[in-house]
Amino acid sequence: MGKRNKVVQIVILAFIVVLGGSAIGAALFKSEEVPVVGSRVPDIKLQQLNGEVRTLSDLKGKAVVLNFWGSWCEPCKREMPALQSAYDQWKNKGVDIIGVNYGEDELVVNNFVSQMGVHFPMWLDRKKTASKAFGIRPLPTTFFVNPDGKVHAIKLGEVTAEELDTYIKQMIGS
Amino acid sequence: MVLTSFQNTKCECGHQNAVGTVLCEACGKPLYDDDSNHSILEMRYDGVARKSQKASPGLIDSVWNFFSSVKIAVILIVITLVGSSLGTIYPQESQFVNVDASQYYKTTYGTLGHIYYLLGLSHTYESWWFITLLVMIGSSLVICSLDRVLPLYRALHKQKVRKHDQFLKRQRIVYEHELTTDTEQWLSDTEQALRKKRYRITKNDGALMAEKNRFSRWGPYINHIGLIIFLLAVLARSIPGWHMEYYAAFPQGEPRPIPDTPYYLQNDHFTVEYYSDKEMPEQFVKEGRVMPKLFETKATLFRCVSNCDDPVLEPKLEQVTKYDIRVNDPFEYDGILAYQYDFDLTPKLISVKPMLKDQKTGQSFGSFDVKMSNTETQYTVGPYTLELREKYLDFALDEKGTPMTKSQEPNAPAFVFVIKGPNLPESGEPYMYFPLQKDKVRFQEEAINRDIMKKLRIEVASMNDVSISESTSYLNIRKDTAMPFVWVGATISMIGLVMGFYWQHRRIWIRIEHQQLLLGAHTNKNWFGLRNEVARILQATQLEVDAKAIDRGGNKV
Numbered sequence: 001m002g003k004r005n006k007v008v009q010i011v012i013l014a015f016i017v018v019l020g021g022s023a024i025g026a027a028l029f030k031s032e033e034v035p036v037v038g039s040r041v042p043d044i045k046l047q048q049l050n051g052e053v054r055t056l057s058d059l060k061g062k063a064v065v066l067n068f069w070g071s072w073c074e075p076c077k078r079e080m081p082a083l084q085s086a087y088d089q090w091k092n093k094g095v096d097i098i099g100v101n102y103g104e105d106e107l108v109v110n111n112f113v114s115q116m117g118v119h120f121p122m123w124l125d126r127k128k129t130a131s132k133a134f135g136i137r138p139l140p141t142t143f144f145v146n147p148d149g150k151v152h153a154i155k156l157g158e159v160t161a162e163e164l165d166t167y168i169k170q171m172i173g174s
Numbered sequence: 175m176v177l178t179s180f181q182n183t184k185c186e187c188g189h190q191n192a193v194g195t196v197l198c199e200a201c202g203k204p205l206y207d208d209d210s211n212h213s214i215l216e217m218r219y220d221g222v223a224r225k226s227q228k229a230s231p232g233l234i235d236s237v238w239n240f241f242s243s244v245k246i247a248v249i250l251i252v253i254t255l256v257g258s259s260l261g262t263i264y265p266q267e268s269q270f271v272n273v274d275a276s277q278y279y280k281t282t283y284g285t286l287g288h289i290y291y292l293l294g295l296s297h298t299y300e301s302w303w304f305i306t307l308l309v310m311i312g313s314s315l316v317i318c319s320l321d322r323v324l325p326l327y328r329a330l331h332k333q334k335v336r337k338h339d340q341f342l343k344r345q346r347i348v349y350e351h352e353l354t355t356d357t358e359q360w361l362s363d364t365e366q367a368l369r370k371k372r373y374r375i376t377k378n379d380g381a382l383m384a385e386k387n388r389f390s391r392w393g394p395y396i397n398h399i400g401l402i403i404f405l406l407a408v409l410a411r412s413i414p415g416w417h418m419e420y421y422a423a424f425p426q427g428e429p430r431p432i433p434d435t436p437y438y439l440q441n442d443h444f445t446v447e448y449y450s451d452k453e454m455p456e457q458f459v460k461e462g463r464v465m466p467k468l469f470e471t472k473a474t475l476f477r478c479v480s481n482c483d484d485p486v487l488e489p490k491l492e493q494v495t496k497y498d499i500r501v502n503d504p505f506e507y508d509g510i511l512a513y514q515y516d517f518d519l520t521p522k523l524i525s526v527k528p529m530l531k532d533q534k535t536g537q538s539f540g541s542f543d544v545k546m547s548n549t550e551t552q553y554t555v556g557p558y559t560l561e562l563r564e565k566y567l568d569f570a571l572d573e574k575g576t577p578m579t580k581s582q583e584p585n586a587p588a589f590v591f592v593i594k595g596p597n598l599p600e601s602g603e604p605y606m607y608f609p610l611q612k613d614k615v616r617f618q619e620e621a622i623n624r625d626i627m628k629k630l631r632i633e634v635a636s637m638n639d640v641s642i643s644e645s646t647s648y649l650n651i652r653k654d655t656a657m658p659f660v661w662v663g664a665t666i667s668m669i670g671l672v673m674g675f676y677w678q679h680r681r682i683w684i685r686i687e688h689q690q691l692l693l694g695a696h697t698n699k700n701w702f703g704l705r706n707e708v709a710r711i712l713q714a715t716q717l718e719v720d721a722k723a724i725d726r727g728g729n730k731v
Contacts (some may be wrong), residue, residue: 006234008320009234009235009238010234012316012320013234013237013238016309016312016313016316019307019409020310020312021311021404021408023305023412024302024305024306026305026308026412027300027301027302027304027305027412028302031301039573040447045483045485046485053485053486065352070582071578072567072568072578072579072580072581072582086453086648089648102582103582104582105547105548105549107549107551107563107564107565107567108565109580111563111564112567115576117225118492121583126485126486126548127485129485134523137274146701168673
């Protein structure tokens with residue numbers, strides 16, 4: 001009987017460790033619903049303006065600047081030249097700069113891009129799924145993503161040329 | 175009670191008891207008291223050793239012993255109570271529809287609020303320490319129960335009918351009497367009286383044991399099983415996809431996806447009705463009160479069958495069912511619940527279907543459908559082709575005079591078409607079209623399109639050609655897969671409580687030796703009931719006893 005007791009004890013304690021452990025673990029390492037600094041970015045799959053469908057995970061190994069914008073948003077317009085010049089400066093040095101448009105028609109984005117005279121890659125978030133996954137509240141919002149896919153910094157509102165320069169240099173460690 | 179491994183646990187009746195046994199498992203003789211002690215016996219768990227009472231505990235035993243302590247359980251419950259109350263100081267994050275918690279507590283409640291947020295108390299009930307407490311209470315519940323129920327079950331399962339004199343004399347209800355009649359006759363009369371009271375009877379060699387409602391002893395443990403199921407169900411909510419709750423806007427006519435499900439929900443029509451003055455008390459009418467009578471969202475549920483996650487293509491939807499959602503009458507399907515929450519009656523333009531007309535003759539070449547979102551860029555109307563070149567949903571001019579959109583809402587839509595066809599230049603001619611009458615005037619459509627409007631005109635014939643979303647309904651979407659388990663747990667727990675509360679486990683032992691009757695009786699609660707029952711049974715055998723006189727415990731119940 002002593003032996004059976006022991007087995008019952010061990011089985012029950014094992015159950016508690018497994019069930020309780022997983023419950024506590026889930027609470028402790030709860031994955032953030034939206035990415036914050038240091039957390040892994042969600043993979044997003046969007047159509048590039050006038051082009052094919054792209055995914056964020058394809059860019060792994062490169063530092064990525066994701067700029068969420070809309071054509072009605074004034075600060076989004078103001079920061080476009082800074083993003084374009086950063087794109088020109090870093091495009092061959094392992095840094096990708098991508099604009100993510102918040103749910104507007106391709107036509108509108110095309111017009112905006114030619115009006116602003118920018119030509120860095122633009123992804124169309126037609127169903128606003130990517131914006132939702134990134135928890136975008138104000139526009140513009142810029143995510144700086146390290147080559148390992150973790151968020152380096154988040155800039156809410158207009159991003160300046162200096163900020164772009166500083167964060168990009170930090171990300172590629174030069 | 176002090177336990178040492180050197181204790182002699184063998185009873186004089188020859189039974190070898192486990193360490194920690196208070197009353198001999200077989201004959202019930204008190205093992206530690208000398209015979210001169212007449213105090214009422216401690217009958218808890220029938221005097222058997224709890225499982226955790228071991229001579230020399232190892233590591234596993236120590237953990238087991240920790241959780242088997244009722245004292246520890248009470249401490250855990252108190253800590254959890256205090257912890258839960260912390261979560262009620264300020265509203266929890268989960269109660270908000272859409273706020274940035276890192277700012278909210280600071281701005282609303284000041285520094286204290288910010289500290290509250292930083293301590294993680296803004297999500298107390300999801301925090302690791304709160305879950306840890308719940309897990310510990312759960313463990314304590316399981317181990318405390320097993321530690322007691324298994325030995326108790328064994329003790330009650332193999333009860334010896336003939337108990338030790340000491341065991342009987344030291345019960346709370348005791349009756350001793352010198353019988354003057356035939357003992358056999360008396361015993362069979364008593365047996366009959368006991369059976370009438372629905373006692374189960376076992377006899378052995380001049381000794382008798384009557385017992386009833388033993389099942390009520392399992393009440394607390396069944397209650398605990400229910401609580402454990404309840405607790406597991408609550409913890410199961412953290413399984414991905416088991417629990418969801420959010421508030422969302424459903425503009426009329428636009429199917430909206432329900433995350434992590436293949437379903438889309440659409441608001442077909444929203445109605446709000448108010449009580450008329452006639453239906454309201456006079457007082458309310460005087461006060462000018464407005465009383466809503468009905469909030470109703472006519473909703474359609476769709477299932478996405480293809481292109482569900484495609485970034486470009488529209489999802490292909492199939493209708494599943496329809497339902498009229500009202501306050502307190504949610505829509506329910508496949509575990510998803512949708513409650514009416516709020517509404518917004520601001521109309522929103524969805525599409526217009528204008529005609530292309532010849533300015534001079536007024537002849538129509540046909541109509542075309544211009545949607546506000548996902549607008550098509552090519553249209554063919556009669557001999558003409560229209561190409562959409564520019565689109566502004568909320569048209570305005572910036573400081574440099576360039577056209578722009580102020581928002582993504584179709585408050586003042588404007589479309590620039592390049593029209594090609596008969597009597598128009600090869601490269602086409604631009605036409606800036608404002609669907610809304612107020613914008614035509616405000617932005618001077620006639621002046622902008624002076625040349626082309628001499629030949630062609632884009633206009634809607636009537637309001638029938640304008641499609642408008644009249645309302646946005648806000649719904650609260652919930653999914654709680656664990657809910658049936660919560661109910662099962664609560665039901666089992668209730669059954670256990672009822673078993674333990676409304677019935678009592680009563681036992682009566684009788685021994686007759688040389689005309690000398692010795693009766694002892696025990697119940698786990700309601701001594702008042704038992705002593706009266708014993709007195710009445712004795713009365714049935716012509717023994718007049720005062721119910722109070724046989725109860726050594728005074729008037730305690």
